[in-house]
Amino acid sequence: MQLTMPLDMHLHLRDEDMLHNIAKDSVHTFSGAVVMPNLVPPVTTKESLLAYKKRILDAIGDEKFTPYMTLFFKPSYDKAFLESIRDELTAIKLYPAGITTNSEGGVSGFDVEELRPTLQAMSELDIPLCIHGETNGFVMDREAEFVSIYEKLANAFPKLKIIMEHITTKQSVEALDRHENLYATITLHHLLLTLDDVAGGMLQPHLFCKPIAKRPEDRDALLKVALEAHPKVMFGSDSAPHPREAKESCGCAAGVFTAPIALQVLAELFESKNASVENLQAFVSNNAQRIYGVKPMDKTVILEKKPFKVPSDYNGVVPIYANQEIAYSVKEVIYG
């Protein structure tokens, strides 16, 4: 099986030691990825964005890969600033305050007029807005409750591309078709898991993430649009590394580490559901190219149906399916 120019439209590469520990393994099979800006402090200036990009390029060494850089949303970015950074900027990521890892400086309340300066400028400059859409309500309701905010913003800024990031519910899937300017990323783990996998048997910290995996009917709704390669959905791993000790402890951090084996597992999943390779190709690349208007660097990933034993960890970060066997292996990655 051959996938060309695979893209991960939602990736956490972190910084410093963690960046160096996981960067190469996270990007090896992708032509590019939208890199999240929730560092400490978050990426909010041209200087910090360019410096972070340089650190990423240093960390990946000889891997051929484009980090699509993002800013951490602030309500008052002005248009001149965004114009000055436009060539280096792929999207802006909006976090509700305190909703996930390193999101303390995010948005509280979603008053359209308060957000207008940045959103109007983004709309005019055609910069996509990526949103982690959760309220601070009950954990199983947070995303469904946020749909009305997605819709309010979609209505207020009809030319702004709004990406509902890592959607987990049928309510978000349904919203896709109600608004021309709403799009979505879907992770690998939300195509695989429900809350049963996280907390139905033993509690599984390495499968705990935000948004938390939801009900079977939610996963089925996600699977449907992914497998049919709905033109408004894209693969975004939300691969989020934490050290093993931050996961297996009293107070486990949120995030599932999937990037190194994401394409392989997606290949197995699509095959098991009788979805075509063409649909997988659209889900992991073509849809994103069209929605974001990006031209990824040439990279072809050849997968073969040969069992692969997933490592127990990648430099101390435990991946999904650690120590388990998956059906597909990476045979070759061809550049250029």
Place this chain on the structure above:
Amino acid sequence: MQLTMPLDMHLHLRDEDMLHNIAKDSVHTFSGAVVMPNLVPPVTTKESLLAYKKRILDAIGDEKFTPYMTLFFKPSYDKAFLESIRDELTAIKLYPAGITTNSEGGVSGFDVEELRPTLQAMSELDIPLCIHGETNGFVMDREAEFVSIYEKLANAFPKLKIIMEHITTKQSVEALDRHENLYATITLHHLLLTLDDVAGGMLQPHLFCKPIAKRPEDRDALLKVALEAHPKVMFGSDSAPHPREAKESCGCAAGVFTAPIALQVLAELFESKNASVENLQAFVSNNAQRIYGVKPMDKTVILEKKPFKVPSDYNGVVPIYANQEIAYSVKEVIYG
């Protein structure tokens, strides 16, 4: 505040080292507790019941306390056997197969005729049936799905006292008033927690239990009947010790360890909700005495409003509120 003859109608004391590690702390403030039989192998004979009782009495040493012993439900206990053990037996505990810790030998399917030999004998001998009521469905639905099984058994054996153990949902609360012979225990932690506390922020393995904590409206329904001391509800801690390393690991065991501070926290909870000490007394003792027809040994627990710092662990078992301060302390436990 003074509580007389407090009873814990659902307690795990385990066996061997764990029994010795937690027995005294688990029973100190209670006159008696219904002790769960899910050992490996489970308690299913008179010999193993008496031997386990002896091990418990050895482990608690000079604590004054009555272990109310239970058998692990089997469909084919005959009446002569149950009669022979009646004086030593307080209840029989039914587990659906594989539903929680050490429940592999439990019941699969709930065919009334298959269960009739034991249930008919129990009904005739007035032995209460305690049930862990969960299906193997989606984790948030398991208990609500089981309500129809509770109702089927309640209808089929109208003179059998059926205790819905550690209820967590409003559906179970509502079933209480539909069937004269349905009763319930409620834990401390299900009066305090929702899934938000377990998985809404960081993942909290020490708050992970089965049944898992549910939605806010479920907790509110439990609180209502506990605080008003509904005559058919009793306190049952389901205090369930696991070693720290079985909780803080990849694949965390289910159970919250609460017994050593349960009365103190209940006192704080009832006070904070303006419920009377009389209702607390009924919830932690009088209702259970009436429902089970037990006469506990004299024990009076004097609580005082004085901050108590909960230990980080009791011999390696991490309790709820570890390292935190609670409002009430045990001033004195008076025997006889």
